Amino acid sequence: SFVSLRQRILSAVQKNATRGDPRSVIRAIDQFCSQKEWAMNVGNEKGCILDSVVSEVNPATVLELGTYCGYSTVRIASLLPPYAKFITLEFNPDFAAVARQVIAWAGLEDKVKIKPCLVEGASSDWIPKIKEQFGIKTFDLVFLDHWKEHYLSDTKLMEECGLLRKGSVLLADNVICPGAPDYVEYVRSSPRYKSHYFRSHLEYTKAEENLWYLGIIE
Ligand SMILES: Cn1cnc(CNC(=O)c2cc(-c3ccc(F)cc3)cc(O)c2O)c1
Numbered sequence: 001s002f003v004s005l006r007q008r009i010l011s012a013v014q015k016n017a018t019r020g021d022p023r024s025v026i027r028a029i030d031q032f033c034s035q036k037e038w039a040m041n042v043g044n045e046k047g048c049i050l051d052s053v054v055s056e057v058n059p060a061t062v063l064e065l066g067t068y069c070g071y072s073t074v075r076i077a078s079l080l081p082p083y084a085k086f087i088t089l090e091f092n093p094d095f096a097a098v099a100r101q102v103i104a105w106a107g108l109e110d111k112v113k114i115k116p117c118l119v120e121g122a123s124s125d126w127i128p129k130i131k132e133q134f135g136i137k138t139f140d141l142v143f144l145d146h147w148k149e150h151y152l153s154d155t156k157l158m159e160e161c162g163l164l165r166k167g168s169v170l171l172a173d174n175v176i177c178p179g180a181p182d183y184v185e186y187v188r189s190s191p192r193y194k195s196h197y198f199r200s201h202l203e204y205t206k207a208e209e210n211l212w213y214l215g216i217i218e
């Protein structure tokens, strides 16, 4: 029967990565997606930029919008201190199901490392509930990698719900391809944001892409 791309990615992890070794999970997905089939993981080039931002911010609270197969979830979680709280939201239940297994294979459950809390559902439904449901006041770091049309509305929603503070960092994937022009326009023209972009390439290709870094200033 038909095996979906996400299932083939999971099989590649279970076949080629060592249980409990997050770096081998990342390597297995990157090898599969560069040698076999393209998939929309943030990839290793942008992934190294993501790693450097996570290490620099050293966040106690992280929100990821768009889990997909859990590639960036594993990258981020493997860099966080044990006390950190990490929420990752995925709307698509099929992606969430694969991501749970990829995250489990990386051993981020049983290790001292924090267990990313994967929440299924629409970010617009969940963002207003995060404070009460997870006991989180504000996020130190938000990684936006979900539907590009929702970057702006969800950023405004996070502001309205008081989830962002002076010093919060937003890191957005794909501001060029597929693109989030309204989001870029909003944050560039808003005095509340100091922005910077890291030049890179679309995952597994030579196409130009940027990771868009934003520090919130009050
Ligand atoms: C269905 N769905 C569930 N989650 C999402 C959100 N992610 C994206 O849309 C996304 C898309 C691309 C991409 C796709 C086709 C193409 F030709 C070039 C780029 C790359 C990414 O890094 C992405 O994050 C979409």
Ligand SMILES: [Mg+2]
Pocket (backbone or CB within 6 Å): 040, 041, 042, 145, 173, 174
């Ligand atoms: Mg992306």
